[in-house]
Amino acid sequence: MRYDEMTKEARRALHEELSATYEEAVKRGLRLDISRGIPSTEQLELSMGMLETLKKDSDYISVNGVDTRNYGCLDGLPEAKKLMADVMETNMDNVIIFCDSSLNIMFDLVSKAMTHGIMGSTPWCRLPEVIFLCPVPGYDRHFAITEYFGIKMVNIPMDENGPDMDLVESYVNTDPRVKGIWCVPKYSNPTGVVYSDETVERFARLRPAAPDFRIYWDNAYNVHHLDFEHPRIIPELLSLAEKYGNPDIVYKFGSFSKISFSGSSIAALATSAANIEDVKATMRIQTIGHNKINQLQHYLFFRDQFTVLKHMRKHAAIMKPKFDLVRQRLEEDLGGLGIASWTDPKGGYFVSFEAEQGSAKEIVRRMKEAGVVMTAAGASFPYGIDPNDSNIRIAPSHASMEELDQAMHIFTAAARMVALEELGI
Amino acid sequence: MRYDEMTKEARRALHEELSATYEEAVKRGLRLDISRGIPSTEQLELSMGMLETLKKDSDYISVNGVDTRNYGCLDGLPEAKKLMADVMETNMDNVIIFCDSSLNIMFDLVSKAMTHGIMGSTPWCRLPEVIFLCPVPGYDRHFAITEYFGIKMVNIPMDENGPDMDLVESYVNTDPRVKGIWCVPKYSNPTGVVYSDETVERFARLRPAAPDFRIYWDNAYNVHHLDFEHPRIIPELLSLAEKYGNPDIVYKFGSFSKISFSGSSIAALATSAANIEDVKATMRIQTIGHNKINQLQHYLFFRDQFTVLKHMRKHAAIMKPKFDLVRQRLEEDLGGLGIASWTDPKGGYFVSFEAEQGSAKEIVRRMKEAGVVMTAAGASFPYGIDPNDSNIRIAPSHASMEELDQAMHIFTAAARMVALEELGI
Numbered sequence: 001m002r003y004d005e006m007t008k009e010a011r012r013a014l015h016e017e018l019s020a021t022y023e024e025a026v027k028r029g030l031r032l033d034i035s036r037g038i039p040s041t042e043q044l045e046l047s048m049g050m051l052e053t054l055k056k057d058s059d060y061i062s063v064n065g066v067d068t069r070n071y072g073c074l075d076g077l078p079e080a081k082k083l084m085a086d087v088m089e090t091n092m093d094n095v096i097i098f099c100d101s102s103l104n105i106m107f108d109l110v111s112k113a114m115t116h117g118i119m120g121s122t123p124w125c126r127l128p129e130v131i132f133l134c135p136v137p138g139y140d141r142h143f144a145i146t147e148y149f150g151i152k153m154v155n156i157p158m159d160e161n162g163p164d165m166d167l168v169e170s171y172v173n174t175d176p177r178v179k180g181i182w183c184v185p186k187y188s189n190p191t192g193v194v195y196s197d198e199t200v201e202r203f204a205r206l207r208p209a210a211p212d213f214r215i216y217w218d219n220a221y222n223v224h225h226l227d228f229e230h231p232r233i234i235p236e237l238l239s240l241a242e243k244y245g246n247p248d249i250v251y252k253f254g255s256f257s258k259i260s261f262s263g264s265s266i267a268a269l270a271t272s273a274a275n276i277e278d279v280k281a282t283m284r285i286q287t288i289g290h291n292k293i294n295q296l297q298h299y300l301f302f303r304d305q306f307t308v309l310k311h312m313r314k315h316a317a318i319m320k321p322k323f324d325l326v327r328q329r330l331e332e333d334l335g336g337l338g339i340a341s342w343t344d345p346k347g348g349y350f351v352s353f354e355a356e357q358g359s360a361k362e363i364v365r366r367m368k369e370a371g372v373v374m375t376a377a378g379a380s381f382p383y384g385i386d387p388n389d390s391n392i393r394i395a396p397s398h399a400s401m402e403e404l405d406q407a408m409h410i411f412t413a414a415a416r417m418v419a420l421e422e423l424g425i
Numbered sequence: 426m427r428y429d430e431m432t433k434e435a436r437r438a439l440h441e442e443l444s445a446t447y448e449e450a451v452k453r454g455l456r457l458d459i460s461r462g463i464p465s466t467e468q469l470e471l472s473m474g475m476l477e478t479l480k481k482d483s484d485y486i487s488v489n490g491v492d493t494r495n496y497g498c499l500d501g502l503p504e505a506k507k508l509m510a511d512v513m514e515t516n517m518d519n520v521i522i523f524c525d526s527s528l529n530i531m532f533d534l535v536s537k538a539m540t541h542g543i544m545g546s547t548p549w550c551r552l553p554e555v556i557f558l559c560p561v562p563g564y565d566r567h568f569a570i571t572e573y574f575g576i577k578m579v580n581i582p583m584d585e586n587g588p589d590m591d592l593v594e595s596y597v598n599t600d601p602r603v604k605g606i607w608c609v610p611k612y613s614n615p616t617g618v619v620y621s622d623e624t625v626e627r628f629a630r631l632r633p634a635a636p637d638f639r640i641y642w643d644n645a646y647n648v649h650h651l652d653f654e655h656p657r658i659i660p661e662l663l664s665l666a667e668k669y670g671n672p673d674i675v676y677k678f679g680s681f682s683k684i685s686f687s688g689s690s691i692a693a694l695a696t697s698a699a700n701i702e703d704v705k706a707t708m709r710i711q712t713i714g715h716n717k718i719n720q721l722q723h724y725l726f727f728r729d730q731f732t733v734l735k736h737m738r739k740h741a742a743i744m745k746p747k748f749d750l751v752r753q754r755l756e757e758d759l760g761g762l763g764i765a766s767w768t769d770p771k772g773g774y775f776v777s778f779e780a781e782q783g784s785a786k787e788i789v790r791r792m793k794e795a796g797v798v799m800t801a802a803g804a805s806f807p808y809g810i811d812p813n814d815s816n817i818r819i820a821p822s823h824a825s826m827e828e829l830d831q832a833m834h835i836f837t838a839a840a841r842m843v844a845l846e847e848l849g850i
Contacts, residue, residue, distance in 0.1 A: 038496045039495060041492065044492065044495060047494075048481040052480060052481060055476065058476075060469075069469040070469060070687045071461070099524045099525065100524065100715060100716045101713060101715075108711075114539075115540060115574065116573075125550045125551075141713075145710055148707075148710045257496075261495070262494070263714045263716065264493070264717055285566075285570055286528070286529055286532040286570075287526040287529045288688055289526075289688045290524070290688070291689040291719065293686060293689040
């Protein structure tokens, strides 16, 4: 029965019951964490073989003749570029391999635009105002970068097809202050949304008022399917943008951080030839080159996209039961109560939960009291401000099944308590 | 006999003889490279054991409980910090481990100062002028960073004790536009100069007019002795600066790039607690953390500074014969002619050669014609401009003994030819 159809007395009785469950949890002094999208130990074990790909007597010479143990090869080994290009669904000539963090690439690109502009445009630090569009809810670390550089962020609502493209077009195509948009196009963080073909098409056909506008296309979960029987495919934006005469409009990001070892893998930028040249002009000043031994290890372990996909099936086999558990708990405990909704992602690392307006902070606070760390309410919005205070991100990957079950029991109890209190008890 | 004491006829005869040698070299179509300070294959072989320190069943948990295969540990594993701190002669609390390139740390620090200032100072991009002092000759990649950011560079002459400290003090202590100085204090690039105790003391006692002035102390060759019987020791600047009430004045850099694998090692910043906090505030936005598996491998292979020093003895055993060969060639072919001088470094990667004024470009041009790539003349000066056109950097490390011998024979012939032409033939 929906809570708003219950009598006040019934709600009060239910609240007492839930409070008992909740208080018991508080007393147990749990220490659980479902806050961040990090792989479990079991997932990390999948890549251990990578560390045995190189031995003392291995061949350390790259296909281009470079000794991978020495300086050089600024933009990455050809082998690593090809592997990354396959996973990123593009051509290896469009790829630069960086260090271990795609976030770091994004930060550096924005930083470079601040001090030097893009392809000769006015450095953003000299402009009175720079604006980024931020589909919400989105990835907190994206928003942290633009906030850090004093870039004004504008919320763009998301639905099941991606960002509101009418709104995106009206901003991008008319306002030269709009220099970028943060996108996670597939299995989006935190909603799990996969951008529709039409949405991707409309991105490719933007006609930006600012020549230095770029789409920051963070395809972090491109091969991170949960359902390998029905893996989701979206149009490839780089080639599509080129087709529509917009070759330079996209910075596309990829990373092996949730494929091999998180934080110790390889990350890449894929973009047009002209952007590659623009970026490399800065790279030449910034470094002599990145860790090529790590690049070689990734190539030797994965070789091509088929091995990567087989590997991702193993990740999914570990991840899917956790997502199923979360869904089961939410459906069983909250289904039909009319107090919340949640996503049912087919990939990625998150479940997005929508509580009643004004409830998210209070639910997360109670979870903390009960020893369960969740992502701060509001974190998925620019400046950490969720205008509805309703969105909560659930990250099931790192906890064990048992821990996750405990955490979700407490979570649904807390969510119900707060909803009942809102309705009056 | 000094060339300027020879008759014109004698000079002409000698020039013909040298020309024959030189032309023969040109005909041979050599392809030699003594341009960059990169290790030889033999040196890289010394560290191969590092790649076998981790196996499938190794313990991947750091002493602080962090799984090195997963996200986290922004500023580095405690094990890696301690190892790096020992090599950098400081405390591990003063150390942040970064990625594979100390150059990248320097770039990022200057970039951050441009957009955000240092410890709350005005961002440099908002100032009408920012000045860096550049002891010359110095490291071309340092100067490239400041040039990239439009920072005005002022040459500071070097002698055998380091930079002209009267001049440094007069700039730093009076002019608030002066925000930094590039230093390679030990076995300096390219001169091999080791800063004297007094020079280091005077750096520690600077009283900068600008609160955001920092000494960019690139101690790249701290343990890179050629003569292990008499390794050079200089005062430790961080502690000295603290003693003189200047705790925040130093950014000190260290790297394993010329200890283990060049470009695939670990690099670090050592600085005061307040600077560490200031830098970490940016790092938190820029990345989730750097490659900790590589950090763990470095720790497991090297363990402590004693193993590092033993390892550096092996590097020296490979490097020293090459430096001896260069010195021998220069002394035998050019000694007493009054046309050039050169350094006799006790560590590092370079020999610095001073030709007659106005000769360096021409000598390097002829070397190129004969198939020997050298660092561009002028590269060791800001904007690539050697006001005397006299300095040439010789990098003996990468060539084999045979290649080096060939290259040096051609070099001394070219140097003599140019000197004779200058004197008139």
